[in-house]
Amino acid sequence: MTPTTSLKREPAAQAAPSAFRAWVYLIRLSIQRQARAHMMIWIALGLLAFTLFIVALNTQAGRWSMSYWRYPRRVGPTFEQHMLVLENAAALPWSPGGGEVYAAITASFRSYLEHASGFFVFSTWIVFGLFTTFLMPLWSLSFATEALGREREARNLLWVLTRPLSRPAIYLAKYLSILPWCLLLNVGGFALLCLAGGTPGRRAFVVYWPAILWGTLAFCALFHLMSAVLRRPAMVALLYSFFLETIMGNLPGYSKRLSISFYTRCLMFDRAHDFGMRPERPWIYLPVSGPTAYLYLAGFTAACLLVGIIVFSRREYLESAVA
């Protein structure tokens, strides 16, 4: 029995259906439907705009340097004041050779303070302190758990499941549909923040973008898997991102190697090694090499996708059926 025997279809309508075409359309439809989450997008953009504003203000004020740091901590003069003292001391009657050496040392301090310390400050506070700790996981989880989670919550996943697309194809299409949003926010947003950060920011982007990219892929794969398995994936993703990752990240030993952030950071430390960036206490942090981190993030992404495909293929989504 052929499907096209009963309706008088015009010739244009009689073209044979193609599974690949349906799959590509599903990706397109899913991307469009993600755009329907207005509130979520506005909050994400609001966060980005606010962070950009703060970064730009600091760039304008020239705060990306250690000049404002104090020694002794909190109570002593700023590094800039120390530098002025050092520079004023150059006026003392040094011996001819000693004076030149002193001037060279002072100039190197000044150079580090004005040019190189900015990268350290920007990386520590904006890249590590804010972006990889909060913005990247939040943006990833919000879009990645919504691809399937939103349809499960709205109970309209059924419409996709009744079409002649295999479950693995649907799962992959949904994953691919979240990537433009997550990459746009994570990599694009990171690029904007770095641009707003001036010279240290631009340098940070060149150094860190591969880590952001791979971290995004891994986070998205994990949260997408959660949305296939759990009814309320957002809560568990939230718990994972801001509770378990923090706990695991701070535990001594090897348990932190289960965390995505750990490998993302290791990749960052590896690429920024030449700029003096390293974990605060490497003997406790026990970082892995860059290639190992790449391998782990890629493997983790692939494993999550594979498990997700298996789970999604076997599961019955009863909420789509309950009237």
Next chain:
Amino acid sequence: MPDLLESADPGRRSSTLASSVVNGPLSVKEEVSTDGGQATTDEAVLYFENVSKWYGPVIGVNQVTLELRPGITGLVGANGAGKSTLLRLAAGQLRPDLGSVQVCGREAASAAAKHRLGYCPELDIFYEEMSGRRFVETMARLQGFSASAARCRTEQTLELVGMADRANRRIAGYSKGMRQRIKLAQALIHDPPLLILDEPLSGIDPIGRRESIELFLKLAEAGKCLLVSSHELEELEKLTDHVAIMAYGRIAAVGPLVRIRDLLDNHPLSILVASDQNRKLAMALLDLEEVVGVEIEGDDRLKVLARQPRRFFQKLADLVLEEHVELRHLETLDDSTHAILGYLLGAGK
């Protein structure tokens, strides 16, 4: 509605079908055609082979074997009888724990089977922000049609379901009837040989119902196999005389309604009765020709074995009034038969 249907065999009526079931109290193995003809195809469009489905400890569908060929089959049963589970199994949305479900020889959950079935779920949820036209077109695109083919099919199908002139409005603003038509349109968009319709007439106004019934009849005339669920037998009787009655997860009876009614009349029914004057009632009952036996159970109950239950219950009511007996308990002991009876007597609504 405009007639876009092209019948594969215009002379064949919608109730031409073949069906068999091996379980339930009223098991029938038959091949029936109300116009006296035979089913024209050997291949079963939908085939359940000894299918069981559990939801945890609760059984949804229990050892169902059912075979459907072109024509309309009504599926009736009380809420919770297992109708929707059976339809979801047929649509590949659920997988059987035991047995198999095949659509045109393909596993129901496979993509190949979904090319051959159109599912109109009971669930009243859409992509609400879309217009009806956009929704149907989206479903056509997800079916794998090119943009131009999808557009073309959408227009034709919307015309078929009578929504062509109203399909540009957002679905969120549609009435229940319009939503049902859009659901039907998405199921028809790829001309599947099998249509699974879960409560397709619920919430539709009388005119809309008539139009929908006409459409279903035409689709059946065109050689399609329709499995239509409803909890109202009256409604289904307008559509087909071939029904499957579900009770407690089983197909309790299947076949033409007339045959089921005949079988039910000849099937002795056990009824437990309690009254204030059991012996007097027992003697009076034995005078009824429908009663084939009465057994006194203890001091306060009677177990009555009766044929032709509809007539029996009518006479029992008269008897109670005439003899001034106070009836304290009346219970049908055979659950499945009771369920069928409920439907046939109109109490199952």
Next chain:
Amino acid sequence: MSSSLLHYREWQGQYHRPIWAVLPICRGALAMLLRRRLFWALYAFGLLLFLMFFFGTVLLDWLESQVPAAPVQVGNFKTDPDRIVKLVRQGLRVLNGSQDTFAVFFTYQGTMVMVMLALTGAVLVGNDFTHRSLAFYLAKPMSRWHYIAGKCLAVGVVVNLLTTVPAVLLFFQHASGDINYLTDPDFFRDGSGRGPAGLPLLAGILGFGLVLTVFLSILLVAAASWLRRTMPLIMLWSTLFLFFRLLAAILVDGLRYDPRWRLIDLWNDLCLVGFTFLGFEEGAMPLPLPQPQMFEAAIVLGGLCLSCLTYLSLRTRAVEVVR
């Protein structure tokens, strides 16, 4: 069928005043929340810290009971067990039952309270809007403020289940070890701890709980009735309690801005106000220094509460609330 056959009869008793509707609304909301496994999983996580404090104290007491009274000599090494216990107690003074114990407990519970309230808001308030069940409440003879009060009460119960109730249990655990802890406000005069003990400390714990209850319940109900869906609520909630915390730390600790920037960290504000109830003096609180003044934090919290109440007032007047 006549109504008599249905055994229908009119209500013969007295109707309660509408204010009593708050209780069933709260009860219904809590029942909805408590039947979710995810709630109990999160609650179990939330209790980890309490268990740590509880069993830490038990272990310390057990250790004290196990050491011999006489000095111990191993070879030439002679030590006084009492001194060792004192040293351990000094190291683990956070378990001594003083104001520090409860300050640390409340501070650390912040993350779990944040995660739990994100779930609570979505379930208790968001669901009513998403599933349009608000109309059922508003069809009853009560005002919208009663609905809001009922929901706030339910949120308050959740907050207290995570914070005040475990803290009170810890208090009574210490009281059960030494009755003077309960009766003598100067229990720590020997220097084993600081701040008051006894009823002033208990009142401080309850006061802190009250601050948390009032502020968080009003903020959450306002946020949930604005955003309705789970994901935007999670994004906003984590922005308020995580993003701003990180940002405040970056601005004050990293970029050495004015300590008033810490006011954007709402949990820090709550701690500043709550610690005052526990008897801390400004500058001596277990919070990262420098800190803004307590009254500034109180103004921020009060202002936010007023803004939320104003929003709720406007929101409940809007027609779409009964959509």
